[in-house]
Amino acid sequence: MSLLSTGAKAALIFCAVVIAFVFVVWRCLLIWARRAYNSMIAANTISVDSFVQSKPSARSCLKCVLMHRFNVGSKKPNYKGLELTATKSDKVDGLIVTKKAGPQDKTLQSSSSNSTSAANTKLPPLVVGTIRMGFGHHRIAYATSSWGLDSKSGRDVYFHDLLNIDSEEATMIHEMDKKYSKGSRLASELGGVVESFWGSLTKAGDEDSLRVTYQMAEYMRPIISGLDKKSPIIASHSLVAAAAVAAGFQNVINLVIDNHAQWFVVVPGALNLVQGPSNYHNFLKMGVPSDQLQIAGHWCPEDLVTDIPNAVQRRKDRALSNPRKPLRLLIPVGGAGAQRFFVSSLIQACAPLVKENKVQLFLNAGDHPHMKEAFLRVLDENQLEFNTVDNMENLKAFKNQLMDPKAEPSKNVTLFAYDDYFTAVATTDILCNVADVLTCKPSELAFYPIPKLMIRRVGDHEAYSALRASEVGDGTLEAREIVDAMRYIDLFIQTPELLVEFNNAIEKNNSIGIYDGCKNAVRIAFERAAAMT
Numbered sequence: 271m272s273l274l275s276t277g278a279k280a281a282l283i284f285c286a287v288v289i290a291f292v293f294v295v296w297r298c299l300l301i302w303a304r305r306a307y308n309s310m311i312a313a314n315t316i317s318v319d320s321f322v323q324s325k326p327s328a329r330s331c332l333k334c335v336l337m338h339r340f341n342v343g344s345k346k347p348n349y350k351g352l353e354l355t356a357t358k359s360d361k362v363d364g365l366i367v368t369k370k371a372g373p374q375d376k377t378l379q380s381s382s383s384n385s386t387s388a389a390n391t392k393l394p395p396l397v398v399g400t401i402r403m404g405f406g407h408h409r410i411a412y413a414t415s416s417w418g419l420d421s422k423s424g425r426d427v428y429f430h431d432l433l434n435i436d437s438e439e440a441t442m443i444h445e446m447d448k449k450y451s452k453g454s455r456l457a458s459e460l461g462g463v464v465e466s467f468w469g470s471l472t473k474a475g476d477e478d479s480l481r482v483t484y485q486m487a488e489y490m491r492p493i494i495s496g497l498d499k500k501s502p503i504i505a506s507h508s509l510v511a512a513a514a515v516a517a518g519f520q521n522v523i524n525l526v527i528d529n530h531a532q533w534f535v536v537v538p539g540a541l542n543l544v545q546g547p548s549n550y551h552n553f554l555k556m557g558v559p560s561d562q563l564q565i566a567g568h569w570c571p572e573d574l575v576t577d578i579p580n581a582v583q584r585r586k587d588r589a590l591s592n593p594r595k596p597l598r599l600l601i602p603v604g605g606a607g608a609q610r611f612f613v614s615s616l617i618q619a620c621a622p623l624v625k626e627n628k629v630q631l632f633l634n635a636g637d638h639p640h641m642k643e644a645f646l647r648v649l650d651e652n653q654l655e656f657n658t659v660d661n662m663e664n665l666k667a668f669k670n671q672l673m674d675p676k677a678e679p680s681k682n683v684t685l686f687a688y689d690d691y692f693t694a695v696a697t698t699d700i701l702c703n704v705a706d707v708l709t710c711k712p713s714e715l716a717f718y719p720i721p722k723l724m725i726r727r728v729g730d731h732e733a734y735s736a737l738r739a740s741e742v743g744d745g746t747l748e749a750r751e752i753v754d755a756m757r758y759i760d761l762f763i764q765t766p767e768l769l770v771e772f773n774n775a776i777e778k779n780n781s782i783g784i785y786d787g788c789k790n791a792v793r794i795a796f797e798r799a800a801a802m803t
Contacts, residue, residue, distance in 0.1 A: 276501055277294075283673060284347070288383040294471060294480055299332065300329065300331075300332060301328070301395070302327035302329050303328055303329075303331040303332035303335055304331045306331070306335045307326065307331035307332075307334055307648065308486060310334075310335060310338060311485070313325070313347070313488075314484070314485075314516070314546075315515060315516045315517075315518065315539075316484065316516065316538045316539045317479075317635060318480055318481050318538060319536075320483050320538075321480075321538035321558075321559075322480065322481075322533060322557065323557050323766045326477070326478065326481065328741070330477075330478050330481075333352040333478050333659070334478050334481045334482055334485070336702055337478075338482055338485050338486070341442065341446060341482070341485075341486050341689070342442060342486065342489055345438065345442070345487055347489050347491070347492055348489075348492050349357065349492070349493075349495075350492060350495075350497075351491070351492055351493075351494075351495025351496040352370055352371075352379060352435065352437060352492050352493055352496050353370070353371040353377045353378075353496055354368050354369065354370060354371055354378045354435070354496035355368070355369060355370075355371040355372070355376060355377055355378060356368050356369070356378060356428060357369065360413070361696075362415065362419075362428070363419075364419045364430075365368045365415055365419065365427055365429050366395070366426050366427065366428050366429065367428075367429045367431075367434065368428055368429065368430045368431075368434065368435070368497070369434055369435060370435050370436045370437060370486070371496075376494055378497060378498065378622075379654055379729065381694045382499065383518065385583070391716040392424070393424050393425045393799075394425065394498045394500040394501040394502075394799075395421070395426040395427060395428045395495055395498065395501050396418045396421075396423070396425045396426070396427050396428070396501065396502055396504070396572070396792070396796075397428045397430050397501045397502070397503045397504070398411050398414050398415045398418065398427060398428065398429055398430065398503075398504050398505075398506070399411070399430045399431075399432070399494070399504070399505040399506070399507070399511070399514065400429070400430070400431050400432075400494055400505070400506045400507055400510060400512035401431065401432045401433055401443060401447075401502055401507045401509060401690065402431050402433045403433075403436070403443070403447040403507070403508060405636065405694070405695045405698075406527065406713050406714040407507045407527070407532055407601075407713075408431070408488050408506075408691075408695050409695055409698075409699070409714055409715075410506035410525055410569045410714055410788070411429065411431075411506040411533035412429075412525070412571065412695070412696070412699075413569055413570055413571035413572075413699075414504050414506065414525070414569070414788045414790045414791060414792065415427050415429055416570075416572035416573065417788045417791075417792045418504075418570050418792050419572075420572050421792055421793075422436065424436070425796075427589065428497070428501075428509075428536055429591075430494070430497065430503075432490065432493055432494070432509075432513075435493040437492065437493050439489060439490050439492055439493045440493060442486075442489070442624050443490075443509070443545075451498060452682075454664050461634050463674065464486050467510075467578070470680040475532025475533050475534040475535065475731075476532075476533055478531035478719065479533055479534035479540075480531065480534045480536070480606070480688065481524045482534075482540070482598065483508060483509060483512060483534045483639075483701060484512050484516070484537075484538070485488075486509065486514050486515075487509055487512030487513040487515075488516045489511075490509065490513035490516070490541075491513060491516050491517045492508075493513075494510070494514055494517050494519075495517045495518075496783070497519075499517075499519055499520075500524070500799075501517060501519070501521075501523065502521040502795035502796065502799045503519055503523065503525065503538075503795075504523045504525065504791050504792065504795055505522065505524050505525065505537075505700060506525050506569075507526075508524055508526075508527075508535050508536065508537050508564060509536060511523070511524035511537040511540045512537045512538075514540070514541075515538070515539035517730070519801075521795060521799055521802060522537070522539065522540040522541070522800045523540060523541050523543060523567055523791055523795050524536065524537045524540040524541070524542045524543065524796065525543055525566075525788075525791060526542050526543060526544045526545070526549065526553075526786070527544060527714065528549075528714075528732065528735055529545065529548065529549055529716075529734040529735045529737065529738040530549070530558060530731040530732075530734040530735075531549050531552035531553050532731065533556070533749060534579065536553060536558055536562075538562070540562065541562055541563075541564060541794070541798070542562055542563050542564070543556065543564055543565070543566035543787070543791055543794070544563070544564070544565055544566065545566065545567060545568050545569065545717055545738070545787055546565065546568075546699075546738055546742075548734075548738070549556055550563065550564075550565050552672060554709075559755060559777060560650060563742070564794070566787040566791055566794070567783055567784050567786045567787035567789075567790055568717035568718070568719075568784055568785045568786075568787045569714060569717060569787045569788050570717065570719060570785045570786075570787065570788060571699055571719055572718055572788075572789070573699075574699065574702055574703065574720075574785075575704075575719060575780070575785050575786065575789070578702055578719050578777065578780045578785070579777070579780075580703075581585050581702075581703040581719075581773075581776050582776055584675060584703075584704075585773050586769075587767065587769055588673060588675075588706060588771050589706070589773075590765040590766055594763075594766070595628045595678070596627055596628055596629055596678070596682065596758070597623075597628065597629050597706050597707065597762050597763055598629075598630045598632065598704070598705045598706040598707070599620070599629060599630070599631055599692070599705070599706070599707050599709045600632045600634070600698065600701050600702065600707070600708050600709065600710075601613060601616070601631060601632065601633050601634065601709045601710070601721070602634040602636070602697070602698040602703035602708075602710055603634060603641045604636055604640060604717070605634050607728070609711060609725075609728065610640065610641060610644045612725065613641075613644075613725075614644050614647070614648045615643070615650045616709075616751050616752055616755055616756075617631065617633070617645070617649070617652070617654075618651070618652055619654040619752050619755075619756050620756075620759065621654055622695045623708060623759070623763070624654055624682045625654070625682075627682065628677075629682070629759070629763070630679060630682045630683070630684075631683045632684050632701055632705060633645050633656075633683065633684070633685050633686065634686045634697045634698055634701075635685065635686065635687040636687070636688065636693070636694035636695075636697070637687075637688050637689060637690065637691050637693075637694040638694075638727055641687075642685070642687040645685055645687075645797070646685070649685070650681060650775045654682075655681050655682075655683065656681055656682075656683035656684060656685050656790045657680060657681050657683075657684050657685070658685045658686075658687065659684060659685070659686045659687075660686075660687055660688055660689075661693065662689070662693045662696070664793055665686065665693065665696075665697055665701075666700065668684065668705055669700050669701060669703075672704035673703075673704060679717045686701075688751065696726045698710075698715065702718060702719075702720045703720075706721065707720075707721045707722065707723050707762060707768065708720045708721070708722045708723070708770070709722075709723040709725060709755075710722065710723075710724070710725065710767070711724070711725055711726060711727050711728055711756060712724045712732040712733065712734075712735040712736035712739065712748060713728075713732060713735065714735075716732075716735035716738060716739045717739070717778065717785075717787075718740065719744065719779070720743065720744070720776070720777050721744060721769055721772035721773060721776070722739050722744060722745035722746065722747060723745070723746050723749065723755060723758050723759070723762075724740075724745055724746050724747065725749050725750075725755050726748070726749070726750045726751075727748060733748060736748040742775065742779055742784060743772065743774075743775030743776075743778075743779070744772055744775050744776050744779060745772075753783040
């Protein structure tokens with residue numbers, strides 16, 4: 271007598287058929303994925319597989335194909351370059367900004383043709399490429415531009431922001447950035463499992479992430495191909511560097527962000543410059559060719575680096591003043607607009623010290639209305655009086671006033687909030703030399719020549735930047751909780767010798783060129799250009 275009923279037997283047979291069907295479909299999908307991947311990369315300028323020294327598995331092929339479709343949809347690559355033009359920047363003296371050429375504009379292609387004539391010996395411009403994604407990549411690009419403008423090389427400096435080129439390609443990047451910014455904000459606001467999951471995503475940059483990044487770069491060729499191919503290009507975003515390589519540029523330098531080695535932040539075919547030795551070691555261990563990798567130093571702007579001796583002395587004098595002057599905390603918000611809850615809580619915790627005239631707060635809400643509202647709310651709730659700065663003219667006046675060691679703001683809290691993006695980015699750089707401590711997440715600012723209180727990170731990859739700041743002696747370890755941040759602030763107030771030690775470390779670091787990363791990047795770009803002529 272059978273132990274199974276007819277219905278049970280039928281159910282088992284059905285389950286077996288379903289499992290077999292799923293298995294066959296899965297195997298067919300993997301076979302298709304490998305073919306689809308090979309077709310996808312067939313016309314690529316560079317072989318990422320050769321660069322990472324491995325072929326993708328069938329599952330990796332499927333992952334890369336699906337992620338690429340997610341990024342570009344059904345769009346086909348267009349290799350024809352858009353016509354570009356250039357105009358003088360209304361923000362930075364001497365800088366030239368690129369954009370898509372209109373019907374009446376003189377194109378860069380025609381200018382390049384004229385420059386090759388015997389009568390015109392002007393060198394091709396230095397191109398600083400970036401993408402306006404958050405504040406970090408733009409900040410590094412402006413820092414690089416400052417050294418290019420100061421180089422007296424005879425080259426113009428072009429600021430080439432891919433998002434400034436009105437095009438389908440720029441729209442694709444913008445949509446991708448919106449997803450990243452939303453993820454950063456949700457992770458910061460919700461914390462817990464969401465923050466942990468987001469953190470794991472931001473540090474899981476394996477070989478497939480580079481394959482996907484480079485594949486998207488092939489689609490970006492139209493918005494970079496219109497530049498002079500003889501130009502040296504320094505990119506503050508790996509997608510820009512990869513697009514330049516894909517478009518056939520020979521002198522491409524990629525400024526590697528952060529202090530955590532991941533495949534997608536390096537670019538095959540470019541010279542990848544890193545900020546410190548641990549990243550350099552780890553990339554070599556991963557297999558990045560030594561002839562495409564070099565240590566340069568931290569990405570810092572020219573005015574901050576050249577003023578280090580004066581800024582250090584000003585901070586030391588404030589720390590050792592008797593009676594003690596208020597501790598100036600510069601608190602910027604990142605370009606993704608995350609950290610609202612943490613920074614608001616930190617302001618609330620600092621309120622008693624502000625009222626006691628022990629702390630001054632410089633709050634940079636950037637161009638984020640929701641951060642401005644959050645700051646206004648917490649200031650009102652804690653009955654903290656404040657001044658507001660909302661334009662570049664008043665920002666520079668504020669900074670120039672505080673360059674006088676005897677001067678102090680009229681109120682202990684100053685809120686900086688803007689409608690325009692450039693001033694939002696520039697505010698932190700401009701105020702660094704009149705602040706005592708930069709209080710920020712361990713982003714690109716973790717490498718700046720100012721004492722830093724590293725507060726709660728947004729992505730796990732940022733943790734390693736806080737370690738770098740602590741190791742070179744100009745920043746704290748990451749303070750992930752308000753109580754930890756307040757302990758550091760109390761130490762700065764009660765133990766001024768700690769701030770003096772931070773500033774001594776900055777002087778020492780400066781003497782051995784740690785903050786010369788952008789300066790070295792420009793020098794290397796020019797040396798490579800000379801060698802190629």
